[in-house]
Amino acid sequence: MTLPRDLDNNAAALRAAMVKTLTDAGAGLHLHPAWLAAAAKVPRHLFVPGFYLPSDESDGTGLTLWEPVTSRLDYGRWLATAYSDATLITQFDGEETDWERPASRRGGAPTSSSTLPSLVLRMWSDADVGEGHTVLEVGTGTGYSTALACERLGSSHVASVEVDAVRLGGAADALYGCGYTPTLARADGMYGYWPEAWFDRIVAACSFRSVPSALLRQTRPGGKVLLPLSGWLYGNARVLLTVAGDGTAEGPLLPGTISFMPARAHAAPAYGNPSDWAAGLHEERSRAARHAPERLTAATEEAFHLRFLAQSAVPDAQMVTVDGVLHLIDVVSGSATTLTPEGGAWSVREGGPLKLWSLIEQVIDGFEAAGRPGPETYTLRVDGEGQRLLHARMPQLRLRLRLPHGYR
Template identity: 40%
Template sequence: MSASRQLRDTLTDQLTEDGTLAEPEWRDAARAVARELFTGSYFRRVPGSVPTGYRPVQKNEPGWLEGVYTDETLITQLDGRVRPDDTAEATVTGNPSSSSTLPSLVLRMWQQLDVEPGHRVLEIGTGTGYSTALGAHRLGDAHLTSVEYDPVVGAAAAAALKAAGFAPRLIIGDGLRGDPEGAPYDRLIATCSVRYLPLPWLYQVKPGGKILVTLSGWSYANALVLLDVTGPGEATGRFLPGYTSFMIARPHDRPPRPALALLPGEERPTRIDPAQLETWTGGWITQLAAPSAEHLGAGAEQILWDVSTGSQARTAPHPQGGWTVVQRGPVRLWDRVESAVEQWQDAGEPHQEKFGITVSPVGQRVWLDTEDGPGWDLPI
């Protein structure tokens, strides 16, 4: 047995034992698809580096294959252009822009999508092609279409899929527009995050079909949601347990801002602990309440910067206890966040699985507990 097959079997057994792989069809896919065909070289984070540094791991160097079969996300591109083979530096910096997502998450999402034989599936974000290969193994090439925004990434994925023996329909283009020529689909799965549900998806998935996507925003808080399409342009769903995050779709990413300058404003005590913004769901609530804001800071010193209006909010500990907030600009960011966090606290600080979403052609609303509960409109 080859080293690759041994490592693949070991990883598949591990994911089976921990409950990730509950369905035998997806276990078969995990054993059959060689991840190394899709990762080639990759970047690994350098622990403790500031700013975060990445070390290129070249194909076939010692430890390369073992790294491929760890249950980790492998970064394959930085800043939308730099790939591991493009640099001779021992360490490079940049923002991750493409990756091979950790296998446990990819396989868990395919199972959550609840696909069945004969279903036609649209995948948004081909990436390296590893997830696409798993889907093609389970469904057959003819039942899977995958869209990739980056032509360089898409070309590499196409070559890897061919080498692995798969031939799904591949498209280079804006995945947020979906695939009108191939519609209607039974399922849609996204391996990037979005600020809101693109309306084309809601018309390209059949009523009764499902959409699985991660919602994010300009503060990069994430929540995975499974929606049932109830009619053309309409859907409803619940957010799922766990902690899922993806890179945001490039057309939905925040615009560049000038260097951050903290300016004077109106000061008052704050009713909530600013550190709540650093918790998984607290950060999500913050993003819902201030969807155009970037979130910075740590502990008692939090900063919100609205990249569309220039509004600011920043907190600090008070010498006599508690915290203060300084706000300026047309949007009172902390007022909105404070109110939203208090509503969440009144509900017992539940995880995101207590939230749901209702989508229609005129709006998209995330709500807590029930559709009549507290809610926040997404920035469509």
């Protein structure tokens, strides 16, 4: 691909403007100056030769129209967007795009992206990475975040793993083209990367349903692991764990409403037609809901946090709303629940071995009784008893994170 001769000058100016914007917001974002200095040097545009942006138009079916953006299609838009503080979608549904001949697309689930720079810098800053540390990054993606780590620490101190071979190949080309030479490997981030262990810091750029034990075993005593946590209700949190010499780990949830794409091994399974699940509930007795579903579905920080707590109680449940009726579907236990609006209230029907909404209401009750504490007041402890969310004012709740079947 031939790029305009003035690319370097234009990119440098845009990069400087992006870093200035991030520096001005640095106090609120808690960005370490050393990471901002790295961002001033790493050419992000070289890691995103093509990406998708949502169109302002609608296709009339509710699906998002995605437009490809490359330097060939629109040089100015491509370069300016590369240096905006935005997440750039580079892959849908695990399918690669031919960026020489890209086409628009309708809908789809994003499976790879270049995360917005402020969040990348925040992750590295929150992980308390310092000079001389060796780091493992889980989820190479485009390689931009990896490049920042190489710029700050030196390539010999950085290892990065990626499950997608094509993604890894593109990242490797960009990294090596920029002069960065970290250790790169195609691997499932669930298992870390034993050939380079032990690490002082492990930072994940994808979310997990629970903490993979291999990552703790590959961290030096006193080292730290920063992980996004998510689940099938799409409640999200981040945790910064400090690993002890006996293999246990403990640390706080971090504040903020940040989400990452799930690790592919932790993605939710298909549940089919919600109406099929609801059909078996017609004979179940209904009751009035003590808490409305808006407690989880509202576009608020509290609802975002409550979804995370709720999925700790019902880790295999998924949630979807069809024609105003909310469905909770648990494909593992075969349980299902519907919440139907009735005259300003909600009617609940629950079937199967787990009473899904009842379990969620217990979490909300405890949350209310504790004074609605924010995520930063919780501690995650990983030890021989499992992975437990702890809160001094919610001792009666046994909130646990669980690994998918087949992982340890």
